[in-house]
């Protein structure tokens with residue numbers, strides 16, 4: 001028995017399915033821990049496979065490969081600290097989400113997850129079986145209980161482990177970001193510490209996976225709930241925590257406490273990091289986007305340049321006869337500030353050609369939305385042609401307000417592979433633009449300063465698909481629209497609740513209707529960064545065919 005015990009916390013970014021790559025990262029962290037004199041190195045939940053695996057983890061061959069990668073890792077780490085790593089395991093016909101202890105060249109133990117989250121973005125009951133609550137792991141230092149992520153959000157698992165002798169809790173996590181989630185995590189972990197009177201070590205994963213951002217922010221709490229160490233958010237980090245036995249109980253030595261930025265900065269960084277990881281992990285080095293001179297495409301260009309570097313972003317202006325000089329100037333202003341490439345491809349010729357092709361069929365019919373949408377679809381076609389030719393992924397630029405009410409053209413401006421602002425309401429797009437113009441951080445690859453010209457922020461939003469068009473011709477003003485959407489979508493409020501909050505009933509009913517009838521568009525839309533706990537895709541799953549309306 002020793003009276004001090006060093007644990008290395010490895011807040012790292014795995015890639016789903018990259019078993020060899022994830023094992024190499026784990027081995028590197030283990031070496032860093034060994035070189036720092038640690039007795040244990042702790043990685044997050046399901047690190048060997050990456051997270052979330054979704055149905056990939058139901059494939060037998062994948063599970064066998066993952067377990068083989070863990071066994072190889074055990075052999076590679078035979079001589080030195082214990083390695084703790086998350087991964088799947090099969091027990092009879094049951095599949096478990098587990099935390100493995102690798103020691104002495106082999107798998108020395110395994111704890112299975114008890115509480116399987118099955119809400120919002122999680123479907124773990126579909127994937128895994130509940131395990132039995134596992135007792136603490138014996139070490140040369142403290143006995144360590146390991147509730148796995150959701151296990152630590154309820155009292156039962158930690159309590160059972162401490163009752164059976166755990167002196168420290170080590171919680172491996174795959175906990176994805178939504179705005180202000182850190183405090184929810186902290187409150188839950190403080191509760192476990194107070195209930196059980198033991199220190200708690202919380203190790204979270206970091207990095208983007210499809211829509212989700214795993215935001216790291218690992219930490220250590222001492223008895224009484226006092227913060228002993230806090231790691232940075234949204235970046236890889238390694239930290240060592242020394243546990244010291246004092247009067248029969250273990251105490252974590254005070255360590256560095258990284259600053260956590262405010263929610264605007266966290267949202268912005270989540271959009272940058274998820275786009276960076278989406279491109280990096282799928283193999284894209286470059287992106288392109290239609291740059292209209294409007295605010296949505298401007299902020300997406302800046303996010304992309306911060307994620308990939310301005311050299312890897314290309315803006316394309318596709319003017320029509322309705323495009324104003326101000327829009328041309330504003331689009332130019334964004335690329336000048338960012339220093340990224342810019343091309344212009346006028347659409348009037350191909351739009352006229354489509355009109356000519358359809359003229360015999362449309363003869364005698366008045367122009368309407370059909371012709372407006374052809375412009376948008378022509379832009380989608382021309383942008384996708386460039387994506388094919390140059391290997392650049394097309395970004396799509398619809399904000400959450402537009403995505404919610406279907407204010408976008410299917411197969412037109414909805415064309416594209418990833419949408420970083422999909423979960424950002426229009427009113428918050430303005431806040432984010434002002435924030436980025438005034439702030440710069442080392443993780444941003446684009447220059448500091450005013451990347452979004454003030455003229456873009458100040459002008460009324462317009463799709464410019466007909467003369468003098470403005471978004472508020474078709475939609476309520478964005479402050480009202482976003483207020484209603486926040487209630488209907490994010491808070492799941494009733495129509496009556498919205499009216500009680502002061503919104504006009506007819507406007508609420510119109511917005512409700514638009515949300516329901518645009519489900520088919522969202523079903524066919526690009527994935528995008530999740531920033532809230534009600535992002536479109538996994539948090540909110542509605543039928544496409546649906547005649548019910550709230551008449552309250």
Ligand SMILES: Nc1ncnc2c1ncn2[C@@H]1O[C@H](COP(=O)(O)OP(=O)(O)OC[C@H]2O[C@@H]([n+]3cccc(C(=O)O)c3)[C@H](O)[C@@H]2O)[C@@H](O)[C@H]1O
Pocket residue numbers: 369373376377406407408409410412413463465474517520544
């Ligand atoms: N449930 C359902 N399942 C499958 N398909 C369904 C459907 N309901 C309608 N549809 C189909 O969808 C079509 C209507 O959708 P869609 O073609 O998108 O056209 P639609 O939604 O009617 O018009 C596009 C709207 O987006 C606005 N907008 C805003 C900002 C930018 C842009 C831009 O393009 O740059 C556009 C534009 O002003 C207009 O209000 C219909 O032709 C119908 O066939």
Ligand SMILES: Nc1ncnc2c1ncn2[C@@H]1O[C@H](COP(=O)(O)OP(=O)(O)OP(=O)(O)O)[C@@H](O)[C@H]1O
Pocket residue numbers: 289290291292293294295296297298316317318319320323379397413460461462463464471
């Ligand atoms: N003239 C254009 N040139 C290039 N792309 C365009 C043009 N017009 C529209 N697009 C593309 O279609 C998208 C949707 O247009 P929309 O008008 O909704 O957005 P925006 O112009 O960026 O912002 P805002 O809504 O504030 O005007 C744009 O973000 C852009 O990617």
Ligand SMILES: NC(=O)CC[C@H](N)C(=O)O
Pocket residue numbers: 045117122148149150151153173174175176
């Ligand atoms: N992986 C998990 O069990 C995640 C669930 C957990 N409550 C979280 O989001 O932090």
